[in-house]
Amino acid sequence: MSAGGVPGADNAHAHALPPVDLHSAMATTGGDVDLRHHGDADTAPGLVDFAVNVRPGTPPSWLAQRIAASVGDLAAYPDPGPARRAVAHRHGRSADEVLLTAGAAEAFVLLARVLRPRRAVVVHPQFTEPEAALRAAGHEVDRAILPPDFTLDPDAVPPEADLVMVGNPTNPTSVLHPAATLAELARPGRVLVVDEAFADCVPGEPESLCTxxxxxxxxxxxxxxxTWGLAGLRAGYLLAPPDLVRLLADAQPLWSVSTPALVATVACSSPPALAEADAWARGLAEHRADLARRLDEIGVAVTPGASASFLLVRVPHAERLRAALLEQKIAVRRGDTFPGLGADWLRVAVRDTENNARLVRALAELL
Known part of the structure; x- marks a missing residue:
């Protein structure tokens, strides 16, 4: 059923939350994995952090100063207008196609609450919050599991699916899918959600669908x-047809995006910030290629085609290896909480040359 031309949305229910279903709420475990496990649970103070894939040394001082200055405006209610216009200008869209959110996670929750899919499909392995949000809202979820090397095959998605969720580049595989391949998944009567949380890890963002x-x-x-190290601030957005943006905005709590987050959104959408992000992405590519080469030299299987700020690796007895790394004060992300992966997978963030070398030395000794 659709409303306002939006596939999978029911306007009669768009303003109301689904009834509480304890079975559905508990199903955020996904039956076989804990969908609510994230990299921050795999690290702790005092550890060299390869588990969380946030850019080190962020936010940069210029951004931190702008955020700090916004504290003087906290007596006023947040005004999302400038940030919406800044995001729209960045991507060549109109402001009514932009919804600002408290991080990407809120976007997934809003979509799960507003849409009424008959068949929802999540392409895995990928970030688990989209499926967790769907299950928490009472939806049944089918999984399209991509085998290694995790190349996207549009035929893996059932044609009757009216809601499809996929990441690009995908967390945790770091694989970048071609924009043309993703476009094959779009069709009338279907909502296609592409999670581009790591798109700015790719210089020039050639495969982004934002435009x-x-x-x-x-x-x-x-x-x-x-890219900007703002996990604690909660800043994100989505781009969608105006009628769907309106439905999602109606379901969103008032003023859910704070003034500091709005200031950060404007700042990070500016040409100087985009140039800085692109320069970082180019340096990241060099560090990533070097780390992948070093891991390959010690016999660690690295998923090919990595394009984000992390690598997905496969090693025997990965959980025991992860525990041994913790004894050496090194944290990596377990892989078995991602549907489609198992106990022999780990996700490793890309760091600077010195820390990357420390990780490789530790792995070489343990292996």
């Missing part, structure tokens, strides 16, 4: 968390 307003039902979710 595509011609694909039916396309929703692109973005986050400022990773």
């Amino acid at each position: 595509r307003d011609d694909l039916p039902g396309l929703v692109v979710v973005r986050s400022l968390t990773k």
Whole structure:
């Protein structure tokens, strides 16, 4: 059923939350994995952090200063207008195609609450919050599991699916799917949600769909968390057709995005900030290639085609290896909480040359 031209949305229910279903709420475990386990649970103070994939040394001082200055405006209610216009200008869209959110996670929750899919499909392995949000809202979820090397095959998605969620580049695989392949998943009567939280890890963002307003039902979710180190601020947004943006905004709590987060969104959408992010992405590519090469030399299997700020690796007895690394004060992300992966997978963030070398030395000794 659709409302206002939005596939999968029911306007009669868009303003009301679904009834509480304890079975559905508990199903955020996904039956076989804990969908609510994230990298911050795998690290702790005092550890060299390869578990959380936020850019080190952030936020930069210029951004921190702007956020700090916004504290003087906290007596006034947040005004999202300037941030919406800044995001729209960045991506060549209109402001009514932008919804600002408290991080990408809120976007997934809003979509799960507003949409009424008959068949929701999440392409895995990927970030688990989209499926967790759907299950918590009472939806049944089918999984399209991509085998290694995790290349996206549009035929893996059932044609009758009217809600499809996929990441690009995908967490935890770091695989970047071609924009043309993703576009094949869009069709009338379907909402296609593309999570681009790590798109700015790719110089020039060549496979981003942010500028595509011609694909039916396309929703692109973005986050400022990773590149700018704003996990604690909760800043993100989505791009979607105006009628769907209106439905999602109606379901969103008033003033859910704070003034500091709005200030950060404007700042990070500016040309100087985009140039800084692109320069970082180019340096990241060099560090990532070097780390992948070093890991390969010691016999660690690295998922090919990595494009984000982390690598997905496969090693025997990965959980025991992770525990041994913790004894050496090194934290990596377990992989078995991602649907489609198992106990022999780990996700490793890309750091600077010195820390990357420390990780490789530790792994070489343990292996």
